[in-house]
Amino acid sequence: MDALRRGFISLLLANLIAGPAVAQSQKFITVASTTSTEQSGLFKHLLPRFTEKTGIEVKVVALGTGQALDVGRRGDADVVFVHDKAAEEKFVAEGFGVQRHEVMYNDFVIVGPKSDPAKAAGRDVVEALRKIAAAKAPFVSRGDRSGTHAAELRYWKEGSVDVSPVRGEWYKEIGQGMGPALNTAAAQNAYVLTDRGTWLSFKNRGDLTVLVEGDQRLFNQYGVMLVNPARHPHVKVVEGRAFIDWLVSPEGQKAIADYKIEGEQLFFPNAAGAGRS
Amino acid sequence: MLQAFGDAIALLQALDRDVLAIAALSVRVSLLAVTFACLVGLPLGALVAVTAFPGRQAAIAVLNALMGLPAVVVGLVVYLLLSRSGPLGAWGLLFTPTAMVMAQTVLVTPLIAALTRQIVEDADRELGEQLRSLRLGLWRRATTLLYDARFSLVVAILAAFGRAISEVGAVLVVGGNIAGHTRTMTTAISLETQKGDLPLALALGLVLIGIVIAINALASGLRLYAMRAYG
Amino acid sequence: MSTVLPILLEEVVFRPGGRRVIDGLSARIKTPGITALIGPNGAGKSVTLRIIDGLLVPDGGTIRFGDRPPSLVRRAFVFQRPALVRASVAANVALGLSSMRLSSSARRERVRNALERVGLADRADDPARKLSGGEQQRLALARAWVSEPELLLLDEPTANLDPGATEAIERLVAAIAEAGVKVILVSHNLGQVARLSEDVLVVERGRVVEHGPARQVLQTPRSTEARSYIKGELPWTLFAAAS
Numbered sequence: 156m157d158a159l160r161r162g163f164i165s166l167l168l169a170n171l172i173a174g175p176a177v178a179q180s181q182k183f184i185t186v187a188s189t190t191s192t193e194q195s196g197l198f199k200h201l202l203p204r205f206t207e208k209t210g211i212e213v214k215v216v217a218l219g220t221g222q223a224l225d226v227g228r229r230g231d232a233d234v235v236f237v238h239d240k241a242a243e244e245k246f247v248a249e250g251f252g253v254q255r256h257e258v259m260y261n262d263f264v265i266v267g268p269k270s271d272p273a274k275a276a277g278r279d280v281v282e283a284l285r286k287i288a289a290a291k292a293p294f295v296s297r298g299d300r301s302g303t304h305a306a307e308l309r310y311w312k313e314g315s316v317d318v319s320p321v322r323g324e325w326y327k328e329i330g331q332g333m334g335p336a337l338n339t340a341a342a343q344n345a346y347v348l349t350d351r352g353t354w355l356s357f358k359n360r361g362d363l364t365v366l367v368e369g370d371q372r373l374f375n376q377y378g379v380m381l382v383n384p385a386r387h388p389h390v391k392v393v394e395g396r397a398f399i400d401w402l403v404s405p406e407g408q409k410a411i412a413d414y415k416i417e418g419e420q421l422f423f424p425n426a427a428g429a430g431r432s
Numbered sequence: 433m434l435q436a437f438g439d440a441i442a443l444l445q446a447l448d449r450d451v452l453a454i455a456a457l458s459v460r461v462s463l464l465a466v467t468f469a470c471l472v473g474l475p476l477g478a479l480v481a482v483t484a485f486p487g488r489q490a491a492i493a494v495l496n497a498l499m500g501l502p503a504v505v506v507g508l509v510v511y512l513l514l515s516r517s518g519p520l521g522a523w524g525l526l527f528t529p530t531a532m533v534m535a536q537t538v539l540v541t542p543l544i545a546a547l548t549r550q551i552v553e554d555a556d557r558e559l560g561e562q563l564r565s566l567r568l569g570l571w572r573r574a575t576t577l578l579y580d581a582r583f584s585l586v587v588a589i590l591a592a593f594g595r596a597i598s599e600v601g602a603v604l605v606v607g608g609n610i611a612g613h614t615r616t617m618t619t620a621i622s623l624e625t626q627k628g629d630l631p632l633a634l635a636l637g638l639v640l641i642g643i644v645i646a647i648n649a650l651a652s653g654l655r656l657y658a659m660r661a662y663g
Numbered sequence: 664m665s666t667v668l669p670i671l672l673e674e675v676v677f678r679p680g681g682r683r684v685i686d687g688l689s690a691r692i693k694t695p696g697i698t699a700l701i702g703p704n705g706a707g708k709s710v711t712l713r714i715i716d717g718l719l720v721p722d723g724g725t726i727r728f729g730d731r732p733p734s735l736v737r738r739a740f741v742f743q744r745p746a747l748v749r750a751s752v753a754a755n756v757a758l759g760l761s762s763m764r765l766s767s768s769a770r771r772e773r774v775r776n777a778l779e780r781v782g783l784a785d786r787a788d789d790p791a792r793k794l795s796g797g798e799q800q801r802l803a804l805a806r807a808w809v810s811e812p813e814l815l816l817l818d819e820p821t822a823n824l825d826p827g828a829t830e831a832i833e834r835l836v837a838a839i840a841e842a843g844v845k846v847i848l849v850s851h852n853l854g855q856v857a858r859l860s861e862d863v864l865v866v867e868r869g870r871v872v873e874h875g876p877a878r879q880v881l882q883t884p885r886s887t888e889a890r891s892y893i894k895g896e897l898p899w900t901l902f903a904a905a906s
Contacts, residue, residue: 185527185610194627199611216527216608230516231526258654334626341628359628389524479870562746565718565739567762576758580748662749662790 160409165176183212187224187232189302192262192334192377193217195352195421205401211394213254219278219332221300227380230280233395236379236402238302243378254321258402259411259422260376263306265367266337267346275346278364281314288316291325293345295336296339298328306375307348313372337363350375352421376413379403401417402426439627439631440638448616450612455639458617459647461529461603462596465630466544468531468594473541474585477623498542507605510535514606524590527608534604540592547588548578555581583662586655592650597644617643668848669693669713669729670845675884676723677710685721686869692862694845697836699860699877701850703892707869708849712816715847716740722807725900728814732833736814739807743819745792745799752783759806764845777809781835797826797828800900804835817848821855833884865889 192198195214207244216226220237221332228234228251235252237243246252265283267275273290275283286387287294295305296318311318318326328338333353340347349357354365367373379399401407408424415421452577480491512518514526514534525531556579563573578585600618607614609623617640668690676874677685685707689833692698700708713719715726716738727905728736739759747755756774778784778896781801786794800820807815815837829852835857838845850856856863863880865873867888873880884890 185608190626193611214527214608214610214611214613229518230521332626334623334628337624337627353627357628359630389516389522409576464851559746559748562740562742563716563758565716566758566810568758569762572761576748579750582749662792 159347161332162177171296171414176249178256182210182316182394183214184391185214185216185231186214186234186287187218187222187226189220189223190217190334191238191303191350191353192236192331195350195356197352197411197414197422201402201407205398205407208406209394209397211397213398219297219299219301220303220305222285224251225286227348227382230382230390233382233391234379234398235382236377238374238377239305239376240378242302242305243380247380250386251383253383255378256375256403256426258379258397258426259408259424260370260374261422262351263303263348263373263375264351264354264365265346265348265403266340266363267366268344269364270362270363271366278367278369280310280367280370283311284316285314287346288314288318288321291321292329293325295342295345295347296326296328297333297336297401301331301332302375303333303350305345308400310348310372351419352416355416355419355421376425400403418423435633436631440635446626450553451636452491454615454620454636455613455617455643457529457598457615458640459542459643461616462536462593463597464533466540466589466593468533468537469541469544470589470655472594473544473577475574476547477545478552479570480549481552482560482570482577484575488604492546492549495542495546499546500513501539501542503539504598504600504605505601506539506631507535507602509608510602512539521630524654525616527610529614530612531606532603536596536599539602540596543592547591548585549582551588552582553634555584564595575602583655583659585650590651592645593647598640666677666899670713671727672715672724673727675679675711675714675721675726677707677714677719677721684869685714687724688866688870689724690864690871691844692847692864695840696861697733697840697848699847699848699856699863700849700866701853701856702866702872706866710868711866712740712818712847712849716816719850720752723851724792737810738814739810739812740816741800741803741807741838743818745803747799747802749790749792750789752778752794753787754793755802756806759809763810769864773809774812780838781805782831791858795828797824797831800824800828800832800853803834804839808839808869812844815844815846817846817850817892819849819851821850821852829855853881865892868890899903 172397195219200320205274218226220239220242223235223237224242224246226232227246230232231262235246243255243358247255264281265275273287273292275286277283296307322328327339327345333349334357336347337349337353337357339345341363344362377380380404381395381399382390384392403426408426411424412420413423477539480488481494496570510531511526513520514523515521516526520634552574559577559580560573563576568576598618600622603614603616604619604622607619609615609619620639621633621636624636672688672690675685675688676683686759686779688707688711689794700711700734702708709792710719716833717733718740726733748758748827751776757770760773775784775787778787781799783798786798794802821832824832833855836846836848848860859879862875864871865880865884865886865888873884873886873889878890883892884893
């Protein structure tokens with residue numbers, strides 16, 4: 156028995172001792188954000204700069220915009236950094252967030268098979284979706300209440316295409332993040348709406364290529380909000396504000412503009428111009 | 433596929449400190465979870481094995497069924513408990529390694545308890561009459577049988593460790609897959625797969641399998657050595 | 664040492680699931696000394712032994728140990744298979760003391776004495792399961808003996824052993840009885856019964872069909888059942904039922 160007991164105790168001790176080695180610094184905030192910012196590598200680029208300047212560590216939980224707002228609503232994050240203006244304004248109006256700041260935008264593109272069976276290639280996103288629907292060409296939708304999903308549904312609506320009857324036929328809702336949606340589209344040679352950042356850092360492209368880009372309507376605005384401390388008193392107001400202030404500061408904006416993949420800029424800072432609501 | 437394997441092996445040679453830190457976190461979280469699960473599951477399983485009580489068969493059926501608890505559901509329940517809006521929100525544990533340990537403990541405790549119940553019951557068939565004749569109390573019989581069956585129990589504990597370190601649902605939901613903080617081998621693999629970086633995902637997968645094999649080999653070696661000594 | 668006696672079994676009935684395994688068994692077993700229970704397989708000898716030990720609770724009838732409450736009578740049981748825990752020899756003997764409050768030094772002392780008495784003192788730290796069959800059964804005897812029982816119950820203790828090991832066990836059992844411990848022995852080895860026991864009960868279909876001094880029962884059994892068992896014959900009723 157002793158040998159067994161000694162084994163357990165030493166195991167426990169080893170764990171507890173090894174614990175603090177990976178421990179975090181005292182000052183940290185939790186940011187609920189989107190898969191597009193995390194998976195495009197933007198945070199890996201930004202956060203060390205912020206932490207170096209302020210000593211505040213940022214822990215990012217990357218989800219769809221809808222889930223990220225939910226995490227904020229429950230008080231499980233200090234800051235929410237997402238891209239769905241309407242939902243963000245509702246979040247603030249309902250008292251879950253303090254104030255919305257616009258930070259940057261990127262753009263969506265429609266990618267699809269190089270052969271482009273629906274002849275969707277061009278500049279007009281709504282027209283392209285109409286053609287895809289007419290050709291009944293396979294289309295992958297995030298279907299996860301993310302900002303990208305919300306944008307996609309807006310474009311369908313503008314084009315007066317009702318996708319609900321064709322769910323499970325050529326229109327495939329996967330209920331997952333951008334990466335899985337791209338993986339699915341690559342495997343099935345389907346069309347898919349994606350943010351450019353995730354597309355550029357995505358490595359399993361298969362036969363897919365960018366077909367639709369440059370439409371004004373494809374611009375995708377990111378906003379950042381402090382979770383309301385009046386509702387959730389544990390919210391780290393000082394550190395959270397510091398992060399938001401840094402993002403919209405000239406230094407933060409420049410850091411965003413500096414992030415490039417294969418020479419291409421992914422996110423375009425627009426905090427100063429767009430103003431604060 | 434072959435290409436991906438080749439790339440994976442090249443990546444392994446360049447294993448950086450990030451990957452080692454992620455692997456260390458995975459091992460630490462799962463070992464702690466299995467340790468706590470043992471503290472509860474071993475005595476619980478042993479007591480069920482040596483006690484007669486009404487509804488015992490039903491309790492055993494439930495215990496066995498709980499072995500198949502879906503990790504995501506466990507994650508969700510622990511998430512709701514630990515969320516700032518949940519009953520334990522004041523602890524501020526969501527999105528921490530502690531939360532992951534808690535979720536995995538819930539996940540593997542039934543596994544250890546159910547396997548222990550079966551193993552100890554088998555040992556009881558051999559020794560139970562003798563131990564009762566020696567007038568041992570319930571607790572003493574349970575611990576004696578646990579000790580007698582310790583080599584078989586190692587296998588149950590290894591199964592629990594394997595389940596803990598390989599699951600992704602619970603740690604993803606309660607840990608949040610935060611880089612450098614709660615990112616484990618499985619959530620990292622899932623993330624890299626989503627990013628379409630299949631070679632890196634595969635490389636991480638190979639590391640995970642390697643860890644599991646190494647720990648199993650170590651435990652099995654110790655077990656064999658001890659079995660030779662104790663019969 | 665023993666003031667237990669006699670052991671009185673009166674109309675004991677045991678019928679798990681309705682099957683009458685013990686069917687109105689009565690006996691008066693005097694102490695000290697060695698009493699043997701013989702009879703064909705399935706007659707109820709082992710069950711009787713377990714009822715006397717308290718492992719099984721009878722459905723009817725009474726068992727009395729003189730005028731003392733049964734729970735205060737120190738009893739120990741040695742089974743056909745030694746049932747040892749995967750631990751050291753000494754740890755297995757110490758199990759026999761676990762229901763007693765003793766200082767650890769007193770515990771060690773008693774374990775050492777018990778092992779000396781069965782000739783295993785030099786094996787104290789060896790794994791119990793590594794001992795030979797005979798040694799394992801001697802260890803089981805030590806584990807029973809260490810608690811200083813008033814009553815020792817043996818269920819075919821030498822059934823799996825070679826003649827040398829059997830002889831060693833018989834010597835130990837005789838010594839234990841010599842020291843004043845009442846021994847009840849179940850055995851199919853009639854030579855052993857003759858060598859060890861003073862009186863013999865013949866059990867058949869859950870009842871005592873004959874009880875008398877060993878020499879008399881073994882040499883001139885009075886009941887037909889005892890006669891046929893001792894001669895190694897099957898009861899004729901079985902054939903009648905089968906044909």
